[in-house]
Amino acid sequence: MKRQGFLDDESRRDLIELARDGSAAHRLARRANALVLLDTGMNFAAVAKVLLLDEDTIRTWRLLYEEDGIDGLVSFGYEGSACRLDDEQQARLISWITETLPRSTRAIGAWIAAECGIEYQSRSGLIALLHRLGMEHRKPRAISRKLDPEKQAAFIKAYENLLNQLADDEAVLFGDAVHPTHAVRPVGCWSPKDVPVAVEQSSGRDRLNIHGAIDLETGRTVMKDVLTVDAASTIMLLMAIEAMYPGKRLIHVFLDNARYHHAKLVQTWLARSDCRIKLHFIPPYCPHLNPIERLWGLMHRHTTHNKCYASFKDFSIAMLDFLRSDVPKNWTTWCDAVTDNFRIINPTKYRILT
Known part of the structure; x- marks a missing residue:
């Protein structure tokens, strides 16, 4: 492909006129401008730098013009862009990423430069390459090594059977304990680019x-x-649940396997002849099977994300x-x-990072 003087x-003249035409679509004018700059002898990297783009984008525009002339520039539905790596280099890159799972585009760019002799000057161009190769940046999910898929499946089946047979005078609840700390949780937000944003941090570390x-x-x-989450607080919770449902004959309460939920004091309270509470226990290491865990997340999104409370009292009231x-x-x-749309997590279906 001729790099300089490829335009007649x-x-x-047509491209210069198009680039200068204030009524032309901005994207089209930029493409025309890029081709004129390439024709003067500027390389892809230089043109990309001038136009604040990545090299792959400039290469794509050049290919579009080579194939279809100005009609090719007008088409904005073109998918992908010219890759600077040949097929063998792409295959090696895919294999290396699959094996090592690099954490940053900087590391990937360094590997490409060292192994293929090609330097990507812009992060956006490198990200475009990775997307074309079927790669994406993802955060590993934290899962327990002790997860048992069979126990999860058995729990879900038993829960669904319970709901299918639930009488009108029965109710189902999910319980748990949470310990939010009096502290703001900074999270990302949209704002004008020239306005720095901050959130005040509380000085206390009191816990609710x-x-x-x-x-x-x-x-x-x-x-x-x-004051403390223990067997006594468990009984207080169950008593409050009974009081909330005076007309229910049986109330099913699902809990995790915290020691205080199994305490002898709790078992003695449940053994009362007039007790209307029946406890069910979620499989160990399976917080994803307790919908109230999702409620805690909803709670934080609405009460602690980017919100500062001057006093622990204000924080507690809001929570x-x-x-x-x-x-x-x-x-x-x-x-x-906050749903009971349960799923089974099988550790064998994940690649565990070590």
Whole structure:
């Protein structure tokens, strides 16, 4: 492919006119401008730098013009771009990434430069290359080595059977404890690019202990603010659940396997002849099978993300008001974020990083 002087006089005049035409689409004018600069002898890297683009984009525009002239430049539905690596180099790159799972585009660019002698000057061009090769940047999921797919499947089946046979005078709730700390959680947000943003950080490290439960059918919650999460707080929670459902003959409560949920004190309380609570336990190491864990995430998004509370009292009020009042009140809006749409996590289907 001829790099310099590849345009004839007429084509060059047409492209210059197009680049200068204020009524032409901005994207089209930039493409015309790029080709004129290439024709003067500037290389792909230089043109990309001038136009604040990546080299692959400039190469693509050159190929479009080579194949279809100005009509090719007008087409904005073109997928992909010219790759600077040949097929063998691409295969080696894919193999290396698959084997090593590099954490940054900097490391990938360094490998390409060392192994293929090609330097990518822009991160965007390198990212475009990786996407074309079927790669994506992802965060590993933290999973327990002790996850048992068979136990998960058995739990899900038993839960679905329970719901299918649930009588009108029965209810189902999911319970758990959470310990939010009086601290703001900074998260990303959109803002004008010339306006720096910050969030004030609280000075305290006080912790709120909440032992709670939620009814996925109605969004009703029981949230106990306790000094310590233990067997006594478990009994307090179960008593509050019974009080909330005076007309229910049987109330099914699903809990994790925390030691205090199995305490002898709790077992003695459950053994009462008039007890209407029946406990069910989620398989070990399976927080994904407890929907209330999703409620805790929803709680943080609405109460601690980019929000600072001057005092621990203000923080506690906001947290408890959200869980006790806002969740039931807005359940039709938030119910899809806190569901019992369970799935089985099988560690053998993941590549475990070491």
